Amino acid sequence: xxxxxxxxxxxxxxxxxxxxxxxxxxxxxxxxxxxxxxxxxxxxxxxxxxxxxxxxxxxxxxxxxxxxxxxxxxxxxxxxxxxxxxxxxxxxxxxxxxxxxxxxxxxxxxxxx
Numbered sequence: 001x002x003x004x005x006x007x008x009x010x011x012x013x014x015x016x017x018x019x020x021x022x023x024x025x026x027x028x029x030x031x032x033x034x035x036x037x038x039x040x041x042x043x044x045x046x047x048x049x050x051x052x053x054x055x056x057x058x059x060x061x062x063x064x065x066x067x068x069x070x071x072x073x074x075x076x077x078x079x080x081x082x083x084x085x086x087x088x089x090x091x092x093x094x095x096x097x098x099x100x101x102x103x104x105x106x107x108x109x110x111x112x113x
Contacts, residue, residue: 006034013039042090045104054106059090063097 002020009015019033040048042059049057087103 002028015039042102042104049104049106052106053108055109057104057106059102059104060087061090061097061100061102062087063100 002022004018004020006016006018015037017035017037018031019035020031021029023029046057046059090102
C-alpha cells in the first residue's frame with residue numbers, strides 16, 4: 001500500500017492523507033481512500049478533557065532511547081531497534097523528542113454522596 005500526505009493547511013491545522021495500492025503487475029490504484037484530520041496539540045487535548053468534566057488530565061510519553069540503540073546493540077539483532085522505552089509523564093519543562101508516542105489520560109473521580 002502507499003500512504004501519503006496530500007496537503008497540510010497551517011491556518012486550519014488540518015491535514016489530508018490518501019491511501020493507494022501498487023499491484024504485483026505494476027498497476028496503481030491511486031487515492032482509493034482519503035482522510036482529512038484536524039491536528040490538535042497535546043495541550044488542546046488536555047484542555048478539552050478538563051472542559052468535558054474530567055477531574056485531571058495528563059500526558060504520558062514514550063521515546064526511543066537513542067543511547068540503547070547503537071549500531072552494535074543486541075536489540076537490533078532481535079529486530080527491536082525501533083522500540084520505544086517506558087512511559088513517563090510529560091511536564092512543561094521537557095524538550096520534545098524527535099520521535100515519541102503519547103497517551104493523553106483523563107481521570108474522572110466518582111462523585112461523593
